[in-house]
Amino acid sequence: MPSLRTTNGRGRLYESILDTIGDTPCVRVKIGVPADVRLYVKAEFFNPASSIKDRLAISIIEEAERDGILKPGQTVIEATSGNTGVGLAMVCAARGYPFVATMPTSVSIERRKLMRFLGAKVILTPKADKAIGCYKKAVELADANDWFLARQFESEANAKIHENTTAREILADFSGDRLDYWVTGYGTGGTFSGVAKVLRAERPETKIVLSEPANAQLIQSDLKQKRTSDGSPDGSHPAFEPHMIQGWTPDFIPAVLQESIDEKRFDLLVPIDGQDGIDASKLLAQKEGIFTGVSGGSTFSVALDIAKGAEPGTVILCMLPDTGERYLSSPLFEDVGEDMNEVELALSFSTPGFHLNE
DSSP states (O other): OOOSOOOOOOSSOOSSGGGGOSOOOEEEEOTTSOTTOEEEEEEGGGSTTSBTHHHHHHHHHHHHHHHTOSOTTOOEEEEOSSHHHHHHHHHHHHHTOOEEEEEETTSOHHHHHHHHHTTOEEEEEOGGGHHHHHHHHHHHHHHHHTOEEOOTTTOHHHHHHIIIIIHHHHHHHTTTSOOOEEEEOOSSSHHHHHHHHHHHHHOTTSEEEEEEETTOOHHHHTOOOOBOTTSOBOSOOTTOOOOSOTTSOOSSOOHHHHHHHHTTOOSEEEEEOHHHHHHHHHHHHHHHOOOOOHHHHHHHHHHHHHHHTOOTTOEEEEEEOBOGGGGTTSGGGTTOOSSOOHHHHHHHTTSSSOOOOO
């Protein structure tokens, strides 16, 4: 009997892996959601390097090429917690630019390996110096070597790509349908700023929910971020504490984020505990087959709480920034063993052959 599942192809051929960035799907999630509420996740791990930062990476490089500030063969450098670095490593490999990343030692090891596998060099900075340490190291190296500094935290290309792609995809996917809540966290603030700007203008009925770690509530503190004359951070934010949600909330408020804070482009600001994000990520994996990291789990946890208290008919969309494979060496996987557990051993010995001697 032939399979009922068929595919028709995309109907086009691609000249470069970079042409596959974007157009990620919105997928309905039902576990824990009231039957009369619809909750969708925008699965950004469908991007070619498995995170939403692929969008940022191609935008920064293409805008710099267009403006003539990135020269052929010039080395690109950026400070990153991992996903932007992986995205830039991919884009630079495809475009022919050497790439150097600076990142703190607190970030998961697999992110370093992915960038190096893509041909990048990775310069590690002390965990104690936080994100601001790897940021300043990138500036030092760029100035000393005349390298192109990507400046994801200040670049207009950051929010712009989300205005032009992520937001447009959301509008198209929910055209003619309700969209009552859009839920996201923030790292650089680019996703939030770009999408929120468009939703405010074209779907003003949509409530925008922004989340940050419960123990690092930089926005909620209402304390100002000190900046230098070019908008870059001048030291750590006083409300920052180390947290479990890699990729979210560096130890400063980026300039890209600050504009949207000033313009009040969010309706709700919700704190989330990192352990709740881990639990939600596991829930998505084990009950829905959706594989995302701690940042995606944290966003989903906030969206799920909204869904549980929502009116019938409510439609919610939340962002899943990346894949769970970026977190194999992080607390997300600390209780996932490499060897068989007691239940698995019992299953193995329940039939006579092919036993491991454990």
